[in-house]
Amino acid sequence: MDTAQLIRQAKQGSAPAQKCLFDLLSDKMLLVCRRYVKSNEDAEEVLLDGFYKFFKTLGSFQYQGDAALYSWVKKIMIHECLMLLRKKNVFTIVTEADAADCPLEAEALNNLSAKEIFDLIVQLPVGYRTVFNLYEIEGLEHKEIAAMLGITEGTSKSQLSKAKILLQKNLAQNGTRYVKRKSR
Template identity: 40%
Template sequence: MKDERTLVEGCRNKDRIAQRTLYERFAGRMFAVCQRYTRSRFEAEDVLQEAFIKVFSQIHTFRYDCPLEAWIKRVVINTAISYLRKEKAYLEQADIDNHTDAVAENETALSGIQYQQLLSLVRELPPGCQSVFNLYAIEGYQHNEIAEMLGISEGTSKSQYARAKQLLQAKMLESF
């Protein structure tokens, strides 16, 4: 079951061993993704389980044009975003474009901080800022992609990111 193609085909055929192998291979890294979008370990576990249910039910749509891990990660991120919407912990819709200009581009406070410390601080952000920060700074999406994914304007995405950076910098200065 080590070959990715064999693993995918096994999952498509509802082979429990293949499904378990796929889950065990990717669950740890995907749990870390879930933690970036949720406020507790319990919520992250829920999102992870829901995401893997979707992975197994949608595995027939996987094409080999991208790595399996990237496809699974996309399912996990989309599941986390859906979870946030369901829980009404969704983005503030106010577009504060003017605020973006006021935020300094000082990102030096983010360098050198431990991952767990940053994760803890990111979890304290308002839900909108948290989602945009994760998608832009950690997952590498562009603001136009984030806007489409979340159903917001590109300006809102930029302002939420700027606000997230400002809040994180303030929290880091407080903490350290």
């Protein structure tokens, strides 16, 4: 059964179609949630809350392809992650003093697996990790991030810079070298 047909049936309340959509999307969406919240339990809670909202609002969704569906569900999941961080009052902007920039080699990330990179990102403080994910992974601009998080653009830029510095330090501590590229 194709995705468009699953969407139509799920809109009509078909539990098997909803389960198929959940099965189709849940693994990818759990990875999205894990980028924002540290614990597996919180990520699973956010995933379930996100799918609840997804199915609750599915009637207003106009299917225009799998990419549009993925993007819409991902946006719901990110919103739910940010809501959980606010609810738990763990989204604080870290004020750690700026560290010196570390000189790092060009082939660093080539020596790391996706899991190792993911683990480095997840270990960032919440504020750093959230801004890093929104900017580098989701492709949002600082103005959008600032509006979403209720911070200034300058704070968003600062958090991103500090996140990169901390990632570089962690890479260096692991014996991996990385050369900074120009930011947008």
